Amino acid sequence: QVQLVQSGAEVKKPGASVKVSCTTSGYRFTSYSIHWVRQAPGQRPEWVGWINPGNGNTKYSQRFQGRTTFTTDTAASAAYMEVNSLRSEDTAVYYCARHSGTWYKLVYWGQGSLVTVSS
Amino acid sequence: DIQMTQSPSSLSASVGDSVTITCQASQDIINYLNWYQQKPGKAPKLLIYDASNLQTGVPSRFSGSGSGTDFTFTISSLQPEDIATYFCQQYDNVPLTFGGGTKVDIK
Numbered sequence: 274q275v276q277l278v279q280s281g282a283e284v285k286k287p288g289a290s291v292k293v294s295c296t297t298s299g300y301r302f303t304s305y306s307i308h309w310v311r312q313a314p315g316q317r318p319e320w321v322g323w324i325n326p327g328n329g330n331t332k333y334s335q336r337f338q339g340r341t342t343f344t345t346d347t348a349a350s351a352a353y354m355e356v357n358s359l360r361s362e363d364t365a366v367y368y369c370a371r372h373s374g375t376w377y378k379l380v381y382w383g384q385g386s387l388v389t390v391s392s
Numbered sequence: 393d394i395q396m397t398q399s400p401s402s403l404s405a406s407v408g409d410s411v412t413i414t415c416q417a418s419q420d421i422i423n424y425l426n427w428y429q430q431k432p433g434k435a436p437k438l439l440i441y442d443a444s445n446l447q448t449g450v451p452s453r454f455s456g457s458g459s460g461t462d463f464t465f466t467i468s469s470l471q472p473e474d475i476a477t478y479f480c481q482q483y484d485n486v487p488l489t490f491g492g493g494t495k496v497d498i499k
Contacts, residue, residue, distance in 0.1 A: 382435035
């Protein structure tokens with residue numbers, strides 16, 4: 274069965290960086306894009322962007338462009354999201370998700386990784 | 393970016409009641425709309441795609457309709473396990489954007 278397992282919670286100081294991992298199993302990793310979505314406490318989800326593990330192509334929401342980097346390790350079937358220059362407003366649960374069939378049907382989700390930014 | 397406006401932000405209904413949530417897009421998104429259910433501490437779960445298509449395995453008491461800018465999500469007979477927050481999300485344009493959510497609980 275398809276599984277996406279994310280790294281654990283992190284506490285970071287403002288200005289630091291964080292790298293969240295999403296380790297997948299149960300399917301061919303290079304065949305499906307991985308989306309990243311974040312959700313601040315009590316807020317609506319925000320789409321951060323996606324990466325195509327098959328060719329490394331990425332698409333970032335303009336809001337996160339320049340401070341966020343997606344990478345993959347195909348040998349490990351894992352995707353990563355790094356966020357730099359963290360600020361308190363980046364405190365959120367970060368999710369990875371995979372589509373099923375068409376690209377916009379986000380059916381499979383990781384359990385979420387809480388990133389807390391606090392001095 | 394396309395803005396998604398949901399209403400109401402919360403509602404309370406009795407078990408067996410019909411519940412309706414609306415979602416309005418800031419521009420025509422044809423039928424490029426998903427509906428998700430999210431329970432506390434969990435990831436969103438896809439219920440409806442293409443505005444009206446039920447995702448595999450989702451109970452038939454959930455339904456969606458609409459096109460253009462105005463969409464509706466309905467739970468025909470509210471069950472205790474439906475207590476959650478529901479979000480609409482458009483995929484006509486990137487960035488994908490979500491509505492503000494509707495928290496549903498039992499009266």
